[in-house]
Amino acid sequence: MRRAHSMPFGAEIGPEGVRFALWAPTATNVALMLDGTEHPLEDQGEGWRRVTVPGVRAGARYGYRIDGDLVVPDPASRFQPEDVSGLSEVVDPSSFAWTDRDWAGRPFEETVIYECHVGTATPEGTYAALQHKLESLRDLGVTAIELLPLADFKGSRNWGYDGVLPYAPDSAYGTPDDLRRLVDRAHALGLMVFLDVVYNHFGPAGNYLHAYAKSFFTERHKTPWGAGINFDGKTSGEVVRDYFVHNSLYWLEEFNIDGLRFDAVHAILDDSDKHFLGELAERIRGAFPERPIHLMLENEANQASWLERDGTGRPRYHSAQWADDTHHGWHILLTGEDSGYYESFSDKPAAHLARSLAEGFAYQGEPFKTLDNHPRGEPSSHLPPSAFVTFLQNHDQVGNRALGERLSHLADPDKLALARAGLLLSPQIPMLWMGEEWSASTPFLFFVDFAPDEELNKAVRDGRRREFKSFAAFADEEKAKTIPDPTAAETFRRSKLDWAERERSPHREILADTTALLALRQREVVPLTKTAWQGGRYALPRPDVIDVTWSYAGGTLRFVGVFGGDSYEPGPLPGRVVWRSPAASQDEDGALVLPAWSGVFVKEVF
Structure with a gap:
């Protein structure tokens, strides 16, 4: 079986050759640079530049020369073998022979998510190495793996949230076909594959859109990462929205991904009559009317309206939201920590936990202390538990700690055992953070690789230390130096899982308990949730x-x-x-x- 997603931009292999299409509304001159040859591109209206070149084969390298000087990669590149600033590679997605023709997906109620970062989930840090762990995850009782973002990022190591080329799975982990093999094998084992995607910003290094498509961004909206993406511009909003909608369709069709998690959608600022999140869900649902596609949100605003069900109980828009409220209740009870965003839950953590378990959100329009008492959330008690993905920890809650401590480093084991049962036997969709199933001893630290841009590396190092200066443990300069350097390769290496410790006590016993709880969930809880x-x-x-x-x-x-x-x-x-x-x-x-x-x-x- 062959799969390919057609889109109006990028490099598409066709019967007459390869069609190259670039939207460059603010560039004066654009030329296609293809395997050492140059092809001038004329403006065909509304900023589009297109040319079809015969005789081009998969593997050819290309880029675009902007205004006679800067050569940039294709913003819709399918592969960047030489990182974000190198030439793009022509890819023939239909050359891969899939074996999962009979894969029909799985109902969302059966979902148990295993969130993982490809680069640190195994010692090798590759798609191929992760593929060899899939049988262990199936035997654990997991039914879906969720990959942190794969969009090509600067350097060889990154969480993935600094991606700048959203169509190009990062070469640090292998080739696009290696990723396809991972998905194909997962399906053969009955596992779904979800992917985290970032549509609210681009990373700080390797984004060249400003050089030829300034109107891709807007000063009308400000985000923590600078100018907002122009989802609602009168002249460019349609192209911008298409760019991200097609990205979702691309992952779902060309890689046969089963679901997507949309990062920080509260930072997608859009004043259109139809918000981008609504259009995105509608177009995905319309493209796959019979296939179970699971769409998940990270949304600090707790907007239940994006999670509504139709008369048959199916999601109108998005399937579920990450349930931070539930996490915060558990975390305070387990650790006693009550600073930062935990402060709004610290007055009565058990009550907040109980409400979020029963009704989805702990805050459903009440004043939220850490938002200057502005109301947070919408009523959610009418939504089924499957509208909420719950967890005791995730990449953010571990990695955004100064020392990357896991919950097992912070909480009493007996208390954590109760929380583990509470997570895995409640009817919400449970999610484990990689290694959590055996209380892995390795931390998960914040790491980047912006070399040789030492100025950016220094900004990240200094910013990380400033971030924790208000904490007593890191208040003075000497204490701040104990925070691992996020730009150092050693910080990345320390974050890699040690799978061998699963065989040693106490990790062995915790793994057995997690496995038993997940078997109990499938036997006792899932049949109930399907009614x-x-x-x-x-x-x-x-x-x-x-x-x-x-x-x-x-x-x-x-x-x-x-x-x-x-x-x-x-x-x-x-x-x-x-x-x-x-x-x-x-x-x-x-x-x-x-x-x-x-x-x-x-x-x-x-």
């Missing part, structure tokens, strides 16, 4: 006790968790206990007794 959602409710018998019930047409699931204080007796629990903490016991009358940091899940079938 009609009827609502969630929660109670707080004590400030340190939560009692959450999720109701479906097929029955109910109930979680009682105790986070401190004296033991708690929940009283009669209709149904069958499917899991309880080892510390839980029964009194002489047979009543369940839950000591501090223990819990129980009970299922009742109708």
Whole structure:
């Protein structure tokens, strides 16, 4: 089976040769540089430059000379073998022979996500090496891997959020066909593949759009990364929107990706009558009407409106949102940390956790302290649990710490065991951060590679230290020097997983517990979530006790968790206990007794 996505820009192989198309509305002269030859390009109207060159084969190198001087890569390049400033390579996507013809995807309710960074998920840091870990992930109980962004970035190491060529999977990890082989093998094992994409900004090095398409950006909108992307411009908004819509379609069609996670959509600023997020979802749904495509948001604004369901229960726009509120409740209870954005959850973390487990968002329009008491969020209690991706940690929550500590470095193991069960047995879509399944000992640190641009490297180093200067542990200059240098290769190396430790105690026992919980989830929880959602409710018998019930047409699931204080007796629990903490016991009358940091899940079938 062959797959290729056709788009109005980039290099497309056709029967008459390769068509090259570039949108360069603010350039005066543009020439195609192709394997040492030069082809002038005339403006064909509205900023478009196109030419078809016969006899060009896959593997040819090309770029565009702008105004007689600067040679830039194709902004829709499918591959950059010599990094972001090198020439682009003509790719024939239809030359790859897929073997997953019978792959039909999986329902979202079955999803258990394993978020990973290709460069540090294995010692080799490649697509090929990650492919060899897929069987282990399947056996763990994972049903989807989610890759941090792959868009080509400057240098050989990066989280991926500094990408500048969104169509080119970064060569640091291998070739586009290596990525295809990874997806093909995942599907053969029954695993979905999700990809994180960034449509709110470009990285600080290697973005040349300003040289020939200044109107791609706008000063009307300001973002943390500078001028906003021009999604709503009168003359260029349509092209800009198409550029990103086609990028989604490209990953979904040409690489047969099963779903996308859209980074920081609250930073996509758009005053159009139809917001880009709405158009994006509509065009994706329209392009794949019968195929299960799962679209996930990171959205600090907690806008439930993007997660609405139709009459059949299918998402109208996006499938789910990362549930930061749930994470924050768990994190405060587990660690006691209450600074920064945790401050808005620190007054009653158990109550915030209970509400977010039952209703999706802890804040649904209430004043949010860390936003100067501006309202945050929209009502979400009508949405099913599958509209929320929950987690105890992710790349941000680990990597944005000064020392990259995982939650297992910060929390008591017994407390973490309760949280792990709470995550994996609740009906929301659970996500594990790579290595979490065995409480990996390696940190995940912030790292970049902007060499030889030492000025940018220095700015990143200094900025990282300034970021943590307000923390007592790094307040003085000497303490700040203990923060790992994000530009050093050693910082990247330290972040690589050590898979061998899975065989050693205590990692071996934690891996066994995670595996058992995921098997229990598939057996007891998933069948319930495939019936009609009827609502969630929660109670707080004590400030340190939560009692959450999720109701479906097929029955109910109930979680009682105790986070401190004296033991708690929940009283009669209709149904069958499917899991309880080892510390839980029964009194002489047979009543369940839950000591501090223990819990129980009970299922009742109708």
